Amino acid sequence: DTAVSQTPKYLVTQMGNDKSIKCEQNLGHDTMYWYKQDSKKFLKIMFSYNNKELIINETVPNRFSPKSPDKAHLNLHINSLELGDSAVYFCASNPSGGFNSPLHFGNGTRLTVT
Amino acid sequence: DAKTTQPPSMDCAEGRAANLPCNHSTISGNEYVYWYRQIHSQGPQYIIHGLKNNETNEMASLIITEDRKSSTLILPHATLRDTAVYYCIVRGPWGGKLIFGQGTELSVKP
Numbered sequence: 324d325t326a327v328s329q330t331p332k333y334l335v336t337q338m339g340n341d342k343s344i345k346c347e348q349n350l351g352h353d354t355m356y357w358y359k360q361d362s363k364k365f366l367k368i369m370f371s372y373n374n375k376e377l378i379i380n381e382t383v384p385n386r387f388s389p390k391s392p393d394k395a396h397l398n399l400h401i402n403s404l405e406l407g408d409s410a411v412y413f414c415a416s417n418p419s420g421g422f423n424s425p426l427h428f429g430n431g432t433r434l435t436v437t
Numbered sequence: 438d439a440k441t442t443q444p445p446s447m448d449c450a451e452g453r454a455a456n457l458p459c460n461h462s463t464i465s466g467n468e469y470v471y472w473y474r475q476i477h478s479q480g481p482q483y484i485i486h487g488l489k490n491n492e493t494n495e496m497a498s499l500i501i502t503e504d505r506k507s508s509t510l511i512l513p514h515a516t517l518r519d520t521a522v523y524y525c526i527v528r529g530p531w532g533g534k535l536i537f538g539q540g541t542e543l544s545v546k547p
Contacts, residue, residue: 327480358537364522366481366537413480425471426535428480 326350327429329414335435336404344399344432346414354378355397356415356426357389366413372397373419401434409436441525446542449519455512457541459525462506469528470501471535472510474521481524481537484510515545 327348336342348355356379357369371379375391386402401408411433415426442460449455461470471486485492485499487508492499498511512519524540 365539366475366524368535415480425483425486426481427483430480431478 327414327416327427329412329429329432331432332430333433333435335437337437338404338406340404341400341402342404342434343401344412344414344434346397346399346429348395348414348416348427350416350418350427352416352418352427353394354417354419355391355394357397357399358413358415358428360411360413360431362410370397370399404436406436409434440536441527441538443523443525443538443541445539446544448544448546449512449515451517451545451547452514455510455515455519455543455545457510457512457523457525457543458507459509460507461525461527464505464527466505470499470505470508471526471528472497472499473524473526473535473537474519475524475540476518476521484523486528515543517545517547519543520545 330345334342354373356371358366359369360366368381369383370389372391374394388400390398411431413431414429417424417426469486469488472484473481474484475481485494485497487499487501499508501508522540522542524537526535
């Protein structure tokens with residue numbers, strides 16, 4: 324199936340650990356994103372990559388480091404996890420950064436930091 | 438980026454039309470209005486978007502006022518599976534980022 328897929332779906336870890344979330348899209352899109360949805364359900368953009376290049380970097384702690392090995396993948400690595408990092412992280416993609424291209428979202432990775 | 442205002446919640450009877458309003462009074466001339474929805478525990482799903490004209494697809498209709506300061510998403514025959522949070526978003530300049538607000542929590546009831 325064509326889709327944006329994220330792994331893992333659930334991630335439970337302890338404070339201070341380092342973890343990664345993987346995202347892959349087989350839609351042939353050029354641009355990929357990471358969004359964070361906190362406990363209040365606000366969805367906020369974190370990063371955007373276009374053809375492996377970082378184009379959006381919102382005010383995100385530098386413990387978060389996105390990596391795009393190719394335009395079909397955008398992984399999120401988080402160092403020294405904190406309680407406040409607990410959230411659902413969504414990956415998304417679209418064909419280009421222009422106006423007329425809707426984003427396609429994955430189904431999220433629920434990260435719980437204990 | 439223009440901000441949007443939506444009612445926090447709405448109810449709709451199954452089989453009836455659901456009309457979800459959105460105010461975006463500071464929208465710029467080249468900004469589109471997008472609608473997404475998020476069903477519980479899933480990723481946001483694109484519904485429809487438009488610039489000036491009314492738009493219709495297999496999911497919904499989008500009515501944009503002539504002054505473009507507000508719009509209405511219409512689900513013509515709501516089903517229980519349409520229960521979700523609906524987000525009205527004004528798309529900013531190139532960069533593609535979507536800025537999500539609080540959205541409207543639509544409950545479709547039997």
